[in-house]
Amino acid sequence: MLGNLGKNLTKTMKKLAGMPIIDEEVVKEVVKDIQRALIQSDVNIKLVFKLSKTIEERALKEEPPKGITPREYIITIVYEELVNLVGSKAEEVEVNAKPYRIMFVGLQGSGKTTTIGKLTRYLQKKGFRPAIVSTDTWRPAAYEQLRQLTESMDVPLYGDPENKDALDLAKKGIEQFKKNDIVIIDTAGRHKEEQDLLNEMEQLSAIVNPNEVMLVIDGTIGQQAREQALAFNKATDVGSIVITKLDGSAKGGGALSAVSEIGAPIKFIGTGERIDDFEAFDPERFISRLLGMGDIKTLLEKA
């Protein structure tokens, strides 16, 4: 049932293939299919309508370049509009300060702590020497989780399960790792209705003074992604985004909506629970998945 949308879209696209010119009715039909695909992928409803309006206008107004069929041209437009939102290539973590401080934030259970393990391994492979500070005083065994995640990695870790003051932990951790290349700070999960915790995050940010705040977004989240991301961005300036749990069947459209709202680039995706299930963000693959179209790349290459 769910896979059908992608198929519908492909079907409409095939129908288009035979058409010499793009007429309004056909464009409307294609745009409707694209809307459905995007909504099913959890893209914010308002963003879907905004996007589809632009796509419709462009498809009707612009002249496809020579040798390109209308169908291929519409795909190109859709792709361009989505790339406009997420960027055309993955941005790196640019380590331009010492220590370079990365603070992780996000909703409860989104995957912050696991992702810190993954990013640490990733940065080590690039030759850096990161250290980690645990400031999660809420979740039982948060420190122990980090310790076990990183025990095979030879990475310095600061935390104290007895200390229930997150700000104090942050202060001491930052002090301890002054000489490291990179310091990664784990924080407790929180959401936009927990004002105390958002205040705590703001204070943490003031102490850590992060070079980059990474917002971790669960790939399975729906329409709430936008509001939640806005609240995080208000409390601290979000610098980049990681989308987790893309090894399931969710499409990550919620995360896309967050990106469009706060403008921070998606840098990585999580594709499993293990340390190596971690990839640099690939816009093309992400957009193919969002639209439920198997191989957008070959189509684009033709166009």
Next chain:
Amino acid sequence: SGMFSFVTKKTISEKDIDDILFELEMSLLESDVAMEVAEKIINSVKEDLVGRKIRRRSDVAEFTRDALKKAISEILGVETKDLKEMADKAQKSGEPLKIMFVGINGTGKTTTIAKVATYFINEGYTPVIAAADTFRAGAIEQITHHADNIGVKIIKHKKGADPAAVAYDAVEHAKAKGKEIVLIDTAGRMQTNVNLMDEMKKIKRVVKPDLIIYVGDSLTGNDAVEQASKFDEAVGVDGIVLTKADADAKGGAALSIGYVINKPILFLGVGQSYEDIMEFKPEWMVDQLV
């Protein structure tokens, strides 16, 4: 038909309700009801209404809204289960009530177990917890902390041990000590991961739980349908807990999951503390959605 017939009778046509149905469908989608489910609901409302006679044209919108409320109430209004009754019944038969918690990663299974244990303690029962997530880093320590905080016995093995064996031991412990309830924590897993889904089936085969509770995150979008149906197919879900309802989610996931599994939503998780659990009231959710 007399000259006043327009006052007394009007037949609802598709055209009359198209706009309002579109509007309602959009609001369902914005509340995170999965598109597949939203469409089914809207279609059933349409079928219900088209051809019906009404008195005044101005009634159409209200009529439609009521029909939608009814459709949603039907999905959420599945007969609920009385956990206390189940525990008493199990005890009379000399067996503990065995409840297993399942779901994808990070939805709140472990926290929910601590809350449900607290609920049972408050009702005068003595639960025991099985630390059968032997996979995730820190999982055993996390649930051990919870168990210690609320004063519940925990049965655990080493990290990496067979989860079915842990659950089995917890049941044996409950039998030996006359405890009424066994709460089994399991590792989070993606519904697409065949090996892990098989491992979960094995735990079920070994312990034969009386109740399998699916723990879903209320912030989930369209994937809720796929997640819930795969877990239900694999082990057969008997009840649902929806967590993180305090995060301002509109609750559409409740409808998606309820629709797919067709089992009652037992509790809502509304925070991170042990008392942050509420019995689910369908009316409350219907009002939230329409």
